[in-house]
Amino acid sequence: MQTTPQRLLIVDDDEMFCHVMQRALTRRGFEVTVAHDADEALAQVRRSPPQLATLDLKLEHTSGLKLLPELLAIVPNCRVVVLTGYSSIATAVEAIKLGAANYLCKPVDADEILTAFGREGGDPDIDIADNPPSINRVTWEHIQKVLQENDGNISATARALGMHRRTLQRKLQKRPVRR
Known part of the structure; x- marks a missing residue:
């Protein structure tokens, strides 16, 4: 069959x-x-x-x-x-x-x-990184979090982060920083 x-x-x-x-x-x-x-x-x-x-x-x-x-x-x-x-x-x-x-x-x-x-569930045996993420990676993560909170609105995210909208746009065009 x-x-x-x-x-x-x-x-x-x-x-x-x-x-x-x-x-x-x-x-x-x-x-x-x-x-x-x-x-x-x-x-x-x-x-x-x-x-x-x-x-x-x-x-x-x-x-x-x-x-x-x-x-x-x-x-x-x-x-x-x-x-x-x-x-x-x-x-x-x-x-x-x-x-x-x-x-x-x-x-x-x-x-x-x-x-x-x-995969049905999480993996409790996943490797935990020996070193913390770089400051650049933490910055990238924070920008993504604030962008998500503002429903992808660049202007609102820039205001929330206290940076110029064009600066934020340049940062978002770059590839994410590796851990």
Whole structure:
């Protein structure tokens, strides 16, 4: 008896990433569809509800955190893994609170994504860093937290942080600082 492959939706505005992941996950037996923005993702979900989805945190016109509850409202049992190249503690916590099954920092490969889908709970044996994060990383985390509190509003975040809006925009355009 042949089983129906699980449907997996990839939501990411990076077309090359989508192409590579779609090929890799299709080879692993999934029925993979791709969406490059929130409207396309919601249309795909309504048309063919997936059991699994990857959701990029930073889409071109919206945040994956805004799309996550909408997606789960349509398909409540969908397991969603949030992916990002702009990781922060604040966005990881919010993603989990909003219903994500897991949160991964890019770059990732198909095996890491599949492992993230399979994880049901936390790992008490995870390695704890020997050294604290750098001051630059702590600053990045704080900016992300305040940005989240202000619903992504750059001007309100700049006021809350006591910095000029353009300075904040420059800081946000940089890649996050490594730990």
